Amino acid sequence: MWTQDLSPDQARQVRDLARQARANDGVDPLNEEAYRSLTDQTARHVIFNNNNVAIGYLNYSVRFATGQFVVHPEHRRRGIGTGLWRQLPSSPPVGLWAFGDLPAAQGFAAARGLRPERGLLKMTRPLAALPQADIPPDLVLRTFTATDADELLALNAAAFTHHPEQGQLDQAGLAARLAEPWFDPAGLILAFDADGMVGFHWTKQVDAHTGEVYVIAVAPRAQGRGYGKVLLAAGMSHLATQGLPTVVLYVDTADQTAVRMYERAGFVTVHRDVRYIPIQEQE
Ligand SMILES: CC(C)(COP(=O)(O)OP(=O)(O)OC[C@H]1O[C@@H](n2cnc3c(N)ncnc32)[C@H](O)[C@@H]1OP(=O)(O)O)[C@@H](O)C(=O)NCCC(=O)NCCS
The missing domain is CATH 3.40.630.30 (Gcn5-related N-acetyltransferase (GNAT))
Known part of the structure; x- marks a missing residue:
């Protein structure tokens, strides 16, 4: 079978x-x-x-x-x-x-006899009247090159320990995504401080009208400093310069910090995916 x-x-x-x-x-x-x-x-x-x-x-x-x-x-x-x-x-x-x-x-x-275990939201906002975020003086933003792969994977794993699918992204998974026809290095924005990479915002053009916040991550050592907001704004302005009117993103309902960041940046929920699990296994 x-x-x-x-x-x-x-x-x-x-x-x-x-x-x-x-x-x-x-x-x-x-x-x-x-x-x-x-x-x-x-x-x-x-x-x-x-x-x-x-x-x-x-x-x-x-x-x-x-x-x-x-x-x-x-x-x-x-x-x-x-x-x-x-x-x-x-x-x-x-x-x-x-x-x-x-x-x-x-x-x-x-x-x-199944019950919701986890939820995933689809959120969206127009790529107009974008929120501005000042880049702190100690932060440098630039786009991805192939030599950034190892540092990006390490940061991704550290930032997504709570998120099994995303956190387990490995060399092969990254290589497969970099080979996708939609991949554009200009849409993968990296942030560095004096100690190395502190975050990235990987954007994606989904179709002629829609951009996506594909992955956004800030290293645990640098969380809480507003870098997420800076990376979010930088990625959205990149998507806007591509002439796209709308941006979407997917976020885990368990990730309330991220959900709040997106809501404050003007995103609203338009779709919900739910993962169900047998009741007796969870209790
Ligand atoms: C969900 C899905 C897979 C169910 O497939 P299915 O072959 O119709 O399911 P079953 O015939 O085995 O249904 C079993 C029971 O589920 C419940 N159920 C199924 N469809 C239902 C519906 N539309 N409304 C209410 N109850 C429903 C019923 O209790 C049903 O038993 P009954 O027909 O004797 O009343 C199908 O609707 C589907 O492909 N949906 C889109 C994909 C999807 O949502 N997948 C995730 C499922 S968790």
Whole structure:
């Protein structure tokens, strides 16, 4: 049932299924990690077929103990979701992502004894009337070069110890992102003080209208000095100079310091993803 190797045709069928669910639900049922895992063997997969067409799909990341699953809109409420979910191990408990936290996911979670464990917000603001932040005299901002990779990874790991996916970014993961067509070194802004790198703001152009605060991090040794605000403002002004009208970002609800920083910078929440976990495992 489980496989780590999907054939190109299976990967295409999963993408087709996700596209049909997205058209129906208005939300993508899978995230970037899941799409990447269709070809790079970083997750396990179960496909539920009907007449050789994928109508249900379960993605299980052993590394993060998370699952993502989707059932074709025309085949829901027939137990396919439950059948897929039952394939997951009960120990260690697997957190199930519900992107958009749609009514169907809430209903499924209630029926199967799951409760929200973690939330991820999508926030947005226009790239106009941007907040200004004065750059402190001891801080130097410049853009990324390949020789900054090691220092950036070390800072990222130190700043995201509480955030499993982001904190575990390694050489290979960084190299994969630097090779993405959207990568632009001018959009990866680094901050240095006399002792080295203290922070970075990695921006991304998502489409012709939208920029993203892809990752923003300040080294633990320099947190609380307002550098986050400075990096946020510098990245947003870079995105604005690209002619983009809007910026979005994704933030963990557990990261209240960051959520407050974004709210003060004029961001509002427009979307919420929730990770569900079995009730008995959490209590
Ligand atoms: C959530 C999802 C995977 C459920 O798949 P499914 O095959 O329809 O689920 P099941 O038929 O096994 O449903 C099991 C139970 O969940 C509950 N449930 C499922 N869909 C529901 C809905 N739309 N509203 C309320 N309860 C719902 C019901 O109690 C259902 O049992 P019942 O049909 O006997 O009443 C499917 O709706 C989907 O693909 N949604 C988009 C992706 C997503 O949100 N994934 C994350 C899930 S946590």
